[in-house]
Amino acid sequence: MNKKELIQIIKQKKSFLCVGLDTDITKIPRHLLDSPDPVFEFNKQIIDATINLTVAYKPNLAFYESMGINGLLSLERTINYLEKFRNEVFVIADAKRGDIGNTSEQYAKAFLSHEGFDFDAITVAPYMGEDSVKPFLTIENKWVIVLALTSNKGAFDFQFLQTENNRKLYEDVLIKTKTWGTDENMMYVVGATQAQMLENIRKIVPNHFLLVPGVGAQGGSLQEVCHYGMNNDGGLLINASRSILYASKENDFAEKARLEAQNMQKEMEMLMK
C-alpha cells in the first residue's frame, strides 16, 4: 500500500486506529480454546468486529513465536484472512528486526514478500545502522517503521542520551535514518508516553507517518498525541492492543472490542476536524 492509499483509507474510515494483534492465548476467552486454532479464531473475530473502525492491524511477532510452529500457523492464517481486506487496511509486522545487510535481506523476504508473510510494513531497530535498514526499503509499496522513541521505561536508558551533535540519540536516529528513505517508504515509532516530544519530532520529520503505541494500557493520551503529532495528512497511526483485545474476557469479547475501537474512532473523528 502506498502513502496516498493509506491517507485515503484514513479519510474514508475517519480513523487512524491501528489494532495491535498481540494475541496471548492465556488471555483469550475460554470458550475459544475448543476451536481448532483458538488464536486465529480470536483474531478473526476481532478483525470482523473492528475492520470498519480500523486502518491498520499490527501483530507483534513475539506473541506468535512464543507458541512455536503452531503460533506461526495462527499468524499465517491471520495474514491470509486479512488478504480479503487488502485494499482497506494496512498490515504491520511488529518484529523489531535488524541485522547485517545480507541478513536483513532475508528478513525483508520473510516479512515483506509472498515467499514469507506478505505484510505492508515492518518495524526495525536502528542500532546496527544503515545496511541493517536499507534492505527493507527496496521493495515497492512496502514500508520500514524505524524505532525512534519507544513507549517503555527503558526508552530512558539510551534514547535520551545527549550526543556529540548536541542532540538526543533518538534525534540523531531520526535525522540520519530519514536520509535512507523517504516519507513514502519510512515511518517512525514514537511512543504516546512521550507525547510532549512529538512537537520536536515533527520539526525533524514533518511529513513522515508516525506509529504511536502506548495509548490505552500503557497510559498515553490520544488528545495529546494528536495535538503535538498530527500533520496535514493526519500522519499518525495510533496503536491500541490490550485495551481492545481484552475489553472483555467473556463471550461478548468481540462486541466489547468493537465498542472500545468505536470509542477511539469517534474521538479520532473529532480530532481530525
Add this chain to the structure above:
Amino acid sequence: MNKKELIQIIKQKKSFLCVGLDTDITKIPRHLLDSPDPVFEFNKQIIDATINLTVAYKPNLAFYESMGINGLLSLERTINYLEKFRNEVFVIADAKRGDIGNTSEQYAKAFLSHEGFDFDAITVAPYMGEDSVKPFLTIENKWVIVLALTSNKGAFDFQFLQTENNRKLYEDVLIKTKTWGTDENMMYVVGATQAQMLENIRKIVPNHFLLVPGVGAQGGSLQEVCHYGMNNDGGLLINASRSILYASKENDFAEKARLEAQNMQKEMEMLMK
C-alpha cells in the same frame, strides 16, 4: 548451560569456534534439494562434520524465517538434532530481538524454553533499554547476548557516537547493560572487524564472554581478536558462518566444512597456549 560448563567444553575441545548456521537454500549443494528437508539435511551434515571442533552453533533466525513455516520446521529439526549434543555444545538463537517488557517475555518463551525453541542463549538489541532485556535474564542457565559493537559498516552510524558521558554509545551500552545481569548470564556481541576496540572493551567487561562475528567472510582477523579480546577464561566465542558452510558447493561440502573448521580450531589451539 552455565559458564563453568562452557569453559570446560572449550578446554576439552581446544576450540572456541561457533559455527553460524545461516543456511541459505540458494547456496547449498544441489544434490541436497532432493531430500525431504534440504536445509535440515545440510545442517545435520555440517553439525556431524564439525561437532568435535566446535563449541557453539548459532542459527540466524532470518535465514529460517525467510522460508516461512517450512523454514521454521527446518530450524525445529535442527534444534532437536542438537539435543543429542546438549552437554557438548552451546546453542545460540541469533535473533536480535528486544521489545517492551511484556513482549520480551514472550520472546524469552519463544527462544529460551521448551514451549518454543530451547536455545541456551539469544542475541538482543539494546535500543529499548532495561525492560526489553531483563525478561531474558530470569531463566536459569540461559544467556542474553547484547549487541554492543557490530561487525557491519552501519556500526559507525550510531554505535560510535560520543555521548554526554564522554564515551561512545557502545561503551554506554556496555556500562549500563552489565548492571542488569552478571557475567554468568550475559555476553556481548563485538565484531571482529572492530578488533582494535577489544582492548578498551575488556577494560569495561573483563570477565564477560564476547561473541565475535566477522572473522572469515567479513574479513576480521582471528589473531588480532585473541590478542585484544582473550581473558583468563578464554572469554571468546568466535563465529564463522559462510566461510565454513559454503567452503564447497559440491558433494564434499561437509568434508570441506570440516577442514575449514579444523583450520580454525588448530589456530585457536595455538592461541590458547
